[in-house]
Amino acid sequence: MQFEIEFNTDHLNRIMETVRREIATPQEMLGSIGESLFNANQKRHDAGKDPEGKDWQELSLVTLAQGKRKGGPLNKTGRMLASFHYSVNGDDLVLGFDESRVQGKLPSIHHFGTERKGRHPGIPKRDLIGFPDSDKNIVTDATIDHLTRVLNRVR
Secondary structure, three states, X not given: OOOOOOOOOHHHHHHHHHHHHHHHOOHHHHHHHHHHHHHHHHHHHHHOEOOOOOEXXXXXXXXXXXXXXXXXXXXXXXXXXXXXXXXXXXXXXXXXXXXXXXXXXXXXXXXXXXXXXXOEOOOOOOOOOOOOXXXXXXXXXXXXXXXXXXXXXXX
């Protein structure tokens, strides 16, 4: 007794070619990842939390005495946090702040903090962006979701 099995690899070849194209031109996938990371970071910013989920240091009494604030820490006018964005260029994904839209290097100053100088009390460090384990999971999930959508289109 003998069995003969034939495999038609056309579908597998189409799947492999689709995966090769996605790897060679990852802009759409990076856009999905960027959007997901942007949303997660935006939620943390809105809640006044750093990438690890810890609250940003409260505003000093000196800062509060100045009045005219749109919101809590890092939200005097809203311009700095509104400059947060992501962009995809080729195979590069950049997530950060557009410092050309805010005064000087304001996001960097707040991210790293400053020392006390003269009568200025300094600015406490308030991490604006990082890459915690939760963001690593977001990247994994966004990648899987994107590739699943792409592969489901292959017939």
